[in-house]
Amino acid sequence: MASVDLENIVKNFGKVEAVRDVSLSIPDKEFVVFVGPSGCGKSTLLRMIAGLEGITSGEIRIGGRPMSTVAAADRGIAMVFQSYALYPHMNVAENMGFALKMLGVGKAEVDGKVRAAAATLQLTDLLDRKPRQLSGGQRQRVAIGRAIVRQPDVFLFDEPLSNLDADLRAQMRVEIARLHADLATTMIYVTHDQVEAMTLADRIVILNDGRIEQEGSPLDLYERPANRFVAGFLGQPKMNFQPAIAHESGGELDLRLGKDGPVIVSHPSVSGLAGGDSVELGIRPDAIELVETGGLPASVVLVERLGGSSLLHARVEGWRDLVTVELPGTYHATAGSPLRLGIAPNHVHLFDRNGRTIR
Numbered sequence: 001m002a003s004v005d006l007e008n009i010v011k012n013f014g015k016v017e018a019v020r021d022v023s024l025s026i027p028d029k030e031f032v033v034f035v036g037p038s039g040c041g042k043s044t045l046l047r048m049i050a051g052l053e054g055i056t057s058g059e060i061r062i063g064g065r066p067m068s069t070v071a072a073a074d075r076g077i078a079m080v081f082q083s084y085a086l087y088p089h090m091n092v093a094e095n096m097g098f099a100l101k102m103l104g105v106g107k108a109e110v111d112g113k114v115r116a117a118a119a120t121l122q123l124t125d126l127l128d129r130k131p132r133q134l135s136g137g138q139r140q141r142v143a144i145g146r147a148i149v150r151q152p153d154v155f156l157f158d159e160p161l162s163n164l165d166a167d168l169r170a171q172m173r174v175e176i177a178r179l180h181a182d183l184a185t186t187m188i189y190v191t192h193d194q195v196e197a198m199t200l201a202d203r204i205v206i207l208n209d210g211r212i213e214q215e216g217s218p219l220d221l222y223e224r225p226a227n228r229f230v231a232g233f234l235g236q237p238k239m240n241f242q243p244a245i246a247h248e249s250g251g252e253l254d255l256r257l258g259k260d261g262p263v264i265v266s267h268p269s270v271s272g273l274a275g276g277d278s279v280e281l282g283i284r285p286d287a288i289e290l291v292e293t294g295g296l297p298a299s300v301v302l303v304e305r306l307g308g309s310s311l312l313h314a315r316v317e318g319w320r321d322l323v324t325v326e327l328p329g330t331y332h333a334t335a336g337s338p339l340r341l342g343i344a345p346n347h348v349h350l351f352d353r354n355g356r357t358i359r
């Protein structure tokens with residue numbers, strides 16, 4: 001069991017600033033997910049915690065102990081990689097027990113631990129097989145099993161599900177969540193997949209360009225993004241964004257498409273906004289309704305029917321991009337049909353010109 005603390009971590013590769021002053025405290029038993037776009041520094045951060053990469057400056061502590069002079073093998077961590085990294089000439093049981101054997105643990109104890117981990121991961125019937133005789137999902141389970149038998153204080157996962165197809169990924173996601181509940185061990189998980197982040201994490205850390213944009217519980221970040229980057233990163237389908245101008249008349253404020261354009265949102269309750277201010281609106285696809293009267297005039301461009309719900313892509317005159325609307329059930333409409341979009345004022349996110357959340 002261990003907490004992990006990062007204090008002012010910087011990592012430069014020559015002129016590339018991969019990680020810029022990251023500080024983070026991960027309490028014991030927490031499941032933390034590092035998520036962000038390609039190149040944001042998430043794998044580098046994980047590899048520094050593992051001891052596979054040196055740090056340029058700052059301090060990492062595991063269980064309160066500074067790690068600067070502690071080798072990777074002595075940090076009490078186990079890492080699971082995207083590539084599985086199994087030994088091809090060993091069978092499943094040998095792969096899972098290898099690290100313990102190297103540590104000089106007796107055969108009976110190794111066997112017992114391998115059997116217990118295999119039972120947890122439904123690998124018992126596969127213990128005699130070689131990696132080439134396994135499916136991708138089974139290989140990844142062996143890689144996880146190999147980490148479990150070592151009973152580490154901290155599990156590190158580097159995009160472990162990226163090589164699996166969508167079905168298996170969903171299934172393994174559930175297994176990893178269950179594993180965390182069963183083992184109650186600190187887990188740090190790197191992914192670029194925001195669905196994995198939302199479903200697995202106690203806490204999500206969103207990274208961008210080597211910095212933390214925001215950290216918090218999945219729902220907190222989803223409902224209260226600190227900035228436009230976080231708002232646009234979390235949520236599938238993505239949030240709609242559109243520049244708008246605040247317009248004041250008779251003491252009431254509206255948000256309009258352009259100075260004299262149609263009203264997008266009436267009377268948003270927001271302080272600190274005055275007539276003439278430019279803002280960026282953010283509206284999630286499920287926060288837009290089709291209305292009979294009022295609302296914004298739009299026309300259908302395309303409908304994607306997903307079974308349980310439909311994604312309507314509509315054009316609104318003066319709107320920068322197509323607007324995506326998520327509707328329950330099966331929605332039928334032909335391209336070009338007129339409709340009206342209703343946006344509830346309390347569902348609108350507002351960002352200033354620097355992308356910071358106003359509300």
Ligand SMILES: Nc1ncnc2c1ncn2[C@@H]1O[C@H](COP(=O)(O)OP(=O)(O)OP(=O)(O)O)[C@@H](O)[C@H]1O
Pocket residue numbers: 013016017018036037038039040041042043044045192
């Ligand atoms: N060994 C290295 N030498 C030089 N630059 C590196 C090295 N490793 C990583 N980088 C750079 O550091 C930055 C962060 O890389 P990192 O692999 O941590 O990103 P990431 O968020 O994990 O991306 P991805 O999702 O694509 O794996 C990138 O700009 C990358 O090119």
